[in-house]
Amino acid sequence: MLIFKGSVSLRRIVVLNPKGGSGKTTLAFNLAGYLATTGRKVAIVDMDRQGSSTRWLHNRSADAPAILGISASAAKRDATGAQYIVVPEDIEYAVVDAPAGLPNDRLIDYTCGAHAVFVPVLASDLDIHAASRLISDLLLVAQISRRNGRLGVVANRVKERTIAYRQLMRFLNRLSIAVVGTLRDSQNYTWAASGGLCIHEMQPSRVRKDIAQWSAVTQWLERRLTMPLTPRDLLRPVHTESPQKRKRLQTAVLFPAAAAMAVFAVSMWLSSAVRVSQVELPVEHTATVETVRAAPAEPIVEQVPEEASAVSAREELKGKWELSGVVQWDGSSLLILSDRHDHTSRLVSAGVNLDGWVVTDTGRNYAVFAQNGEEVRLALH
Numbered sequence: 001m002l003i004f005k006g007s008v009s010l011r012r013i014v015v016l017n018p019k020g021g022s023g024k025t026t027l028a029f030n031l032a033g034y035l036a037t038t039g040r041k042v043a044i045v046d047m048d049r050q051g052s053s054t055r056w057l058h059n060r061s062a063d064a065p066a067i068l069g070i071s072a073s074a075a076k077r078d079a080t081g082a083q084y085i086v087v088p089e090d091i092e093y094a095v096v097d098a099p100a101g102l103p104n105d106r107l108i109d110y111t112c113g114a115h116a117v118f119v120p121v122l123a124s125d126l127d128i129h130a131a132s133r134l135i136s137d138l139l140l141v142a143q144i145s146r147r148n149g150r151l152g153v154v155a156n157r158v159k160e161r162t163i164a165y166r167q168l169m170r171f172l173n174r175l176s177i178a179v180v181g182t183l184r185d186s187q188n189y190t191w192a193a194s195g196g197l198c199i200h201e202m203q204p205s206r207v208r209k210d211i212a213q214w215s216a217v218t219q220w221l222e223r224r225l226t227m228p229l230t231p232r233d234l235l236r237p238v239h240t241e242s243p244q245k246r247k248r249l250q251t252a253v254l255f256p257a258a259a260a261m262a263v264f265a266v267s268m269w270l271s272s273a274v275r276v277s278q279v280e281l282p283v284e285h286t287a288t289v290e291t292v293r294a295a296p297a298e299p300i301v302e303q304v305p306e307e308a309s310a311v312s313a314r315e316e317l318k319g320k321w322e323l324s325g326v327v328q329w330d331g332s333s334l335l336i337l338s339d340r341h342d343h344t345s346r347l348v349s350a351g352v353n354l355d356g357w358v359v360t361d362t363g364r365n366y367a368v369f370a371q372n373g374e375e376v377r378l379a380l381h
Contacts, residue, residue, distance in 0.1 A: 003082055014118065032198070033067070044068070045070045074086070105141060123158050145230075151178070154217060182213060183217075314376050319340065333363075
């Protein structure tokens, strides 16, 4: 277990992507540099073995706004064996450059208590697939609340007007996760890094296009920083299942690499349908590649009679989700569910837990959800 200790007012921003080469460190030190240029007391916590953020700080001029560097080697252990990173009390903002190759069961160490979590994604098939696995792990294993909106994706090093860029944006737009910005592939980031600078500290005329793109990122960040943490943000789930059981759970939600890309390809076909509910999906077609499990239901605090609670839960499920399609994939049924509130769609397989309801039965035009002995049947319209 890794714990970050600092002042009660510390705002922690995490940048992570276990796949190397995603531009994670570049995004991290540019975020730290931006915060420093606004006069705030900032630290960058370099947890990556390569130490790239630390090297960036070494290149930084003493005349530039101060940024404190904290490396992974500063981690200490307490009597319980837990590791902890101490952030000085006077630091207001800590940008954490998470390590590459981070196991999914360690994600919670970085996301728990974070005000903002950035995931940079590149425009390539391998990166898109890796991002789908990562976001699924963040929702399933680290149990980040989609409702609280702490998780944001950045399309990084993109070249617009390319097929790869269009594929990436279509994928990201189907995740029901905020795409907080699109950053172009520019040598300005290389020049800035060599001098220990961020993009906001370079000559304005040179980085005008880059600053314009960063405005969306910084606006999203500022909104997250003003949102107080909730008990849900501080939740540290304890996984008692065996590694084999957790693997089976993830396999039920994620597809192998080749299948994921096939699913994504057919999502382009689905996007052309006027109403998915009016289209009978052939067996050979599949659905979208988006991460498909909704955030876990918030705990119910008030005590209500069991009968009233069951009725309320059934009505809540029916009021939120509409069955838009049933797809056959590799011998099993996949459900396309449409959120009646925000009009997004999600792909759910049999056995998956959705807002506390488990998919127990499916057919060509229906799905049955069960919870505490109660059943709800959603029919395809």
